[in-house]
Amino acid sequence: MPLHGKGSAPKAKRRKNTMNVLPRKINFIETEEKWQQIWEEEGVNRYDWDDETRPVYSIDTPPPYPSGDFHMGNFLNWTYFDIRARYKRMTGFNVLFPQGWDCHGLPTEVAVEKAKGIKKSDVPPDVFRKMCEEWIEQYIQIMKTAVIRMGASIDWTTEYRTMEPEYMRKIQLSFLKLYEKDMIYKGEHPINWCPRCETAIADAEVEHEHKQGKIYTIPFKTDSGEVLIATTRPIYLPACVALGVHPDDERYSHLIGGEATVPYFGQKVPIIANDEVDPEFGTGAMMICTYGDKADVVAVARFNLPVVKLIDGQGTLLDVAGEYAGMNISDGQKQLVKDMHEAGLIKEEQQLDQEVGLCWRCSTPIEIVTALQWFMRTISLTDKVVETANAITWYPDWMRQRLIDWATGLDWDWVLSRQRVFATPVPAWYCKNCGKIRLAKPKELPVDPRVTSINDTCECGGTEFVPDTDVMDTWFDSSMTCAIHAGWPDKPNWERQFPASVHPSGQDIIRTWAYYLMVRHLALFDETAYDSVLINGMVLGGDGRKMSKSLGNFVSTPEVFEKFGADAPRQWAAAGGSTGTDIPFRWEDVEYGWRFMRKLWNAARFAGMRLEDYDGGYAEPQLIDRWIMTKLQKTIKRATIAMENCDFMNATEAARNFIWHVFCDHYLEAAKTRLYGEGDPKEAAQWTLYNGLRDMLKLMAPVTPHLSEEIYRTMYDPDNSITLAEWPKYDEKLVDEEAERIGDMVIAAISSIRTEKNRRGVSLNAPVVKLTIYAGENAGDLEQGAQDIKDTLKVEELEILDGSGGEAVVEEYEHIGYSMSL
Secondary structure, eight states, X not given: OXXXXXXOOOOOOOOSSOOOOOOSOOOHHHHHHHHHHHHHHHTTTOOOTTOOSSOEEEBOOOOOOOOSOOBHHHXXXXXXXXXXXXXXXXXXXXXXXXXXXXXOOHHHHHHHHHHHTOOGGGSOHHHHHHHHHHHHHHHHHHHHHHXXXXXOOOOGGGOEEXXXXXXXXXXXXHHHHHHHTTOEEEEEEEEEEETTTTEEEOGGGEEEEEEEEEEEEEEEEETTEEEEEEESOGGGGGGEEEEEEOTTOTTTGGGTTSEEEOTTTOOEEEEEEOTTSOTTSTTSEEEEETTSSHHHHHHHHHHTOOOOOOBOTTSBBOGGGGGGTTSXXXXXXXXXXXXXXXXXXXXXXXXXXXXXXEETTTOOBOEEEEXXXXXXXXXXXXXXXXXXXXXXXXXXXXXXXXXXXXXXXXXXXXXXXXXXXXXXXXXXXXXXXXXXXXXXXXXGOSOOTTTOOOOOOOTTSOOOEEEOOOEEOHHHHHTTHHHHHHTTTTOTTGGGGOSBSXXXXXXXXXXXXXXXXXXXXXXXXXXXXXXXXXXEOOEXXXXXXXXXXXXXXXXXXXXXXXXXXXXXXXXXXXXXXXXXXXXXXXXXXXXXXXHHHHHHHHHHHHHHHHTTTOOSOOOOOOHHHHHHHHHHHHHHHHHHHHHHTTOHHHHHHHHHHIIIIIIIIIIHHHHHHXXXXXXXXXXXHHHXXXXXXXXXXXXXXXXXXXXXXXXXXHHTOTTSOGGGSOOOOOOGGGOOHHHHHHHHHHHHHHHHHHHHHHHTTOOTTSOEEEEEEEOGGGHHHHHTTHHHHHHHHTEEEEEEESSOOOSEEETTEEEEEEEEEO
């Protein structure tokens, strides 16, 4: 019978050289480090900027903040998009896999101040910046070593740092272009403010946490008597500018248009009709302050109410707070509550579960203040963001809603400016005479106005300019990566790499990285930043909580590498759970991956020994050869579909389960006797083994690249990397459904009889004197696999009958029984 029942397979070319045999032992860790060095030397991961023949696949590799830690959460993230990169190379794409480092940030400033025993204001900005650059560089090297060690197939010729002048030039240029498009403006508006960091922060940088607090019921005096209001922040009474009530609330409608006296502080404020007030919350009357929360911001703008500044940039109460001036806002609240209790001005005090906004860097409660800041218009782009989010591909698809919900829930434009040092400077000065903004010119970039003066003349005739001392939000740096990776603005063909083919992101930073990238590129280029989004979940420690040093459930990558290398934990990352879901880190999963590698190594070594004399010839395959090739084609199909959909778990499990539990456990045992023999039966098994193993290595190459490379280069192609080999294609001509059906019965029979041998305490290699199989209507089918059964079980006399009976039943086939004489 032909290989696939539809004509014979094409004759393979005869090979001149014998196949190299793998050594008995392998040191996985040393092997991995060897290939990491060779890959870099050979440049197999390099992107060819001049190749216009292959389609481009560009990865928007998120530049991480170099904290010095590379834990299993990072490892999961990188493994995902490295598998994607390797798979795409093998399917014919010219893959751009860059790497950058997101250097700027407050944590570095704090660390440098602590290490040097100074404050950033003690030295000139450029001196402090240099200290920060030196500090962060040491952590870049630590993280780079970890990324290389895990086998990430990055093109290191693309490496960059966001603190480098060349990168800052591009960020400042994008600032100028957005300003020209009226997408960036400067104005005094309410903003989120961190009193500890003393800087503005964007909505995306506010973490929300539920805490137990208190709510106080306080009386306001009116001409018609007292009106009770409920507030969690009595300290904002000095900044109260109105009372709001719902226009349909009969309890208060007669008060609208009148005035109320603020308790303890005595100012009179208007009582206004505001349909945003919830009559069911608290007492149904709302104190409007500047600014207690976002509802206050909306009300003040809507009703053109005055703004009273209550705190300074450090969260210290100003003179308007009277006797509490000079206290920080927390201490002032405690003292005011105490004093109001003593004055009988708190009618009721209750516990309240409330949501508090915290600074994402230091967990300090944020305040809302008015300040002159730079903003990017993002609210006006919300509809475009939603349209784009719906148009692109998401892995998994349900993650798109997180971006849509975030974008549609934003109330304010993106505040860009920060009051820090170590970040990209705002490229602007102001005329000392008239205050007009003088932006840097493209040829002047990069520039730090804090240390660079300009010679220019303003329209008013003024020649002196005051520098803008603010810097930009670090997300403004990292939200240009899709264009910058592509080569914008300098490479003439940068659009070939843009938009990015995929943006990998964690589920926790969709609202920042994924959103800012999208809105920034839509504003600048009117085009999506990326065509797809690949989301990874969080890694959970053994206690079920997100892996964290502070929780004591943290596992570092060096600890894992030292025990198992990189390919074993890569299997954990790929197969640990569905894309986008949280997955636990389990040592036993890594160990399972390591045991699979031993299994594959030993199977490949056995194959190499049996193929030493194989010259590439072809002989008509036996039933079990057709069976394994059919199973392999179906595995290739499943794995390919899964890889295309970034379903790494099912792609890995399909390949790994086939190799371990079908190929190793069954086929090799069934074909072993022929492989030790001579003639056509041997050559048929060799052809199957040679071609089948090669495709299996390719299926595993994106997940276990080091081991796959070692076996592939030793046995198949010493001069070329499996990284650049062609991904195996599903070949319908090699699918023989009948051979698979019969082969399943043959393998089930062999497996059951081997189990019976083991139960009797007999060696699996012990010959069987006589074996009788009662197969009923399947007897004729099993006859096709008679030789495989005899060879595998070492049967001297085999009889296959169409009756029923036997001493035992074949597992999975109750109608097939057998009797055996040993």
